Amino acid sequence: MDASAGIQIEGLSKRYGEGATAVDALREVNMSVAPGEVVGLIGPSGSGKTTLLKCLGAVIEPTRGRITLGGKVIYDNGWKISDLRVLRRDRIGFIFQAPYLIPFLDATDNVALLPMLAGRPNAEARARALELLQALDVAHRARAQPSELSGGEQQRVSIARALANRPPVILADEPTAPLDSERGLAVIRILNQLATQYQTAIIVVTHDENIIPTFRRIYNIRDGRTFEEVGEGRMLQ
């Protein structure tokens, strides 16, 4: 695997609080996700999944360890808030449990917003958004407001948004939670296709028993420690 791409986590620890009340949410976590790979991150509530995702998402600083996202070491050499903001905008795609689309922007502009924030001209950003909506089979709903979209359509738009700036990394936080099993599997199928197509490293946090068998590699997190497991990698049709 190319060490300069994808996601590399080495000896990552995160401690909340100090002294007697200190809580170690992550303890010496090691992980790697190659470009084009989709891995599952599972674990019970309170095991540290969200903390790990927040560290990877460049919104909380780890206590120790090293994170490399798309070949860039983050929290290194005194990163500023503005650096982290640009990193999140350009190099990380986020997919949330609920789509969290901006309610006052239509599907196209929800996707185009990211390239626009990155300074792309509006026309170019919208063309990119339409291309992604087409790839995700929601181009016919391009002008629809989020409230006019079904749950599945909203989730596909949010996936398109995560891909808008062609990030090398996507973090998906229970993306199938609001969907039925069929639609949930469809989302995972799309993520796998996109990972291959755009060579994106994708981490999917999930509790969904339906989709866990689809991962080839799974990281099980318990008490802040990760354990790598080999998944079934069941073929998605």
Next chain:
Amino acid sequence: MISLAGRDILHSSSKFVLTGLGLGLLIGVTFTMAGVYRGMVDDAKVLLNNSGADLWVVQKDTLGPYAEPSSIHDDVYRGILGMPGVAQAANVTYLTMQVRKGDTDVRAMVVGFLPGEPGEPDYLIAGRRVTRSHYEAVADVSAAFAVGDRIRIRRHEYTVVGLTRRMVSSGGDPMVFIPLKDAQEAQFLKDNDAIVSERARTAANPALNRPGVPGLLDAIEATQTSNHNVNAVLVQVAEGRSPEAVAQEIRRWKHVQAYTREQMEDILIAKLIATAARQIGMFLVILTIVSAAIVAFIIYTMTLGKIREIAVLKLIGTHNRTIASMILQQALGLGLIGFAVGKIAATLWGPAFPRYVLLEPGDAVSGFVIVMLVCVLASTLAIRAALKVDPAAAIGG
């Protein structure tokens, strides 16, 4: 880059417009209050302008004739006419009273004047000037009288022969102009019962009804039923003469008080309507604070309703500046709608007010600037809340 504020406003346009409408009505009330104050000041100036006088000669040690009662003999004007620098001088009376028309009565300031002299209404919007020496009147249109109407002032009936506009007292009461002699009678003459009673009392007084002095009682009674007082003498100074210099001469030699235009304006504006102005000023301050509180509350509530979206925006790399600008633009948009609604509302309902409401363009400009400043200040609370949103809130439960 698309306008996030503009899209949000369009998305919730009905909510935004209704809020703007409510705010606008409040701003309209604020404008109207300012307009009422301006109207009071303007009424005072118009009152002075329309009198056609350069000097007001009144009873010594009084602020008459508008602010305090003043009574001077009606022959004082002759002496004033003979003074250097005086071009014209005329007696006038002012009396605020109820004027009856049929079964209704209107509060009005009855002005007694001499035709062709200072004090006569300058222009008419309908009818003609007073030409007869008795029982004709010219009324301000705000009294709701029409030409040909019969009105009752004390014991006599008058025919309204002309109408004028913007001739009101400093209290906002419409003026009714009648011949001076009639006005003197209305103001100073006692009613019939009082005269009979007074005559009986005089006749019963042996000092005034002496058998050896025929005609004494008649002479005394005659003085009791006639009155030769007026409230003021309006003076026009000769061209090129200083009103202040002429006023000084009048004060010195005639033992009366003489006010120049500036002094009279000061009495009317600084003294007569000062309390009302302070009252309106307090209302303006309170209404501005209430408007600011409403804008702050609305923008803050709207922002709190978007906390999750703001967290997502921050997570995906939106600059704090962009989010702050979105909230600020929404506050300014609300202020803009509020200002437009307020200005239109004040313009529409202003004429329906019983007192003159003067909406000056300068006040509108100042109002616009204040509304926008209030909106900027009001949005700071919401901006603060938005900037405190942690992008991490978008991730996880």
